Amino acid sequence: MLLPVLAVAADFQSSLFWALFIGWILSVVLHEFAHGLVGYLGGDYTIRERGGLSLNPLQYVHPIYSLLLPAIFLVLGGVPLPGGATYIRHDLLRSRWWDSAVSLAGPAMNLLLFLIGVVALHPKVGWVPMGLPATEWSNAQRLVAALMDLQIIAVMLNLIPVPPLDGFGAVSPHLKRETRERLLTPPLPVIFLVGLFVVLGAGGAFEKFIDAADDVLAFLGYDHYRISQIRRSFNFTVFSSSW
Numbered sequence: 001m002l003l004p005v006l007a008v009a010a011d012f013q014s015s016l017f018w019a020l021f022i023g024w025i026l027s028v029v030l031h032e033f034a035h036g037l038v039g040y041l042g043g044d045y046t047i048r049e050r051g052g053l054s055l056n057p058l059q060y061v062h063p064i065y066s067l068l069l070p071a072i073f074l075v076l077g078g079v080p081l082p083g084g085a086t087y088i089r090h091d092l093l094r095s096r097w098w099d100s101a102v103s104l105a106g107p108a109m110n111l112l113l114f115l116i117g118v119v120a121l122h123p124k125v126g127w128v129p130m131g132l133p134a135t136e137w138s139n140a141q142r143l144v145a146a147l148m149d150l151q152i153i154a155v156m157l158n159l160i161p162v163p164p165l166d167g168f169g170a171v172s173p174h175l176k177r178e179t180r181e182r183l184l185t186p187p188l189p190v191i192f193l194v195g196l197f198v199v200l201g202a203g204g205a206f207e208k209f210i211d212a213a214d215d216v217l218a219f220l221g222y223d224h225y226r227i228s229q230i231r232r233s234f235n236f237t238v239f240s241s242s243w
Contacts, residue, residue, distance in 0.1 A: 014240045016139055023147045024081050025057055027113055027154075032060040032086045034109035035102055039088040042098030046089055060084030064190060081150075096173035103169030107158045110151045117148030118217070123226050131225070134232040145230045146237035152213045162196050164189040 036052040065083035
């Protein structure tokens, strides 16, 4: 399951924003495909029969995570980045550890996509010349920067151990069955998820996630100037502002 949201108003008139939106959809598909692939390897032989090993976005549409919650966030003034879901036969998985691995596979895919972006924009690679300000970056470079940021934010968000996020999915196989089933029974997961985003939004947590993303980039060898230009590229791609 994957559903980050930006609690600010995006520029819906920007073609670059819609390119980012399409890129996000593709990353959701890869996230859900990763869940399905590990589920298949872990023993759920039915997932292939059900079309779960597909790169078709429609395969992963969920009425709540893909439609209802994005609509709510849009009404509240946020950016509605849709999520998705993959149905896994957990009873067919070979162990609790495979069950945890299925949940962690989605964030792992986002981490991989983030690292691809890190390599592409790394100061030592040369695609973006050293010292080049973001005002002179191409739209492709700005798009990669924004997508890269979204991927690491998605990793951090989805690893929070709150149902129905993947962080909870990773620990839930090791809980008592009664506790797990109670926490995953509707409408509790939706209530937990909406409550989480309300708390995060009220506490300015999105900025904290951005700061954490900057710390990760610094750890991976990005200098302060390149990090600041990636931030400006992200803001322009999503909001067409903050240059």
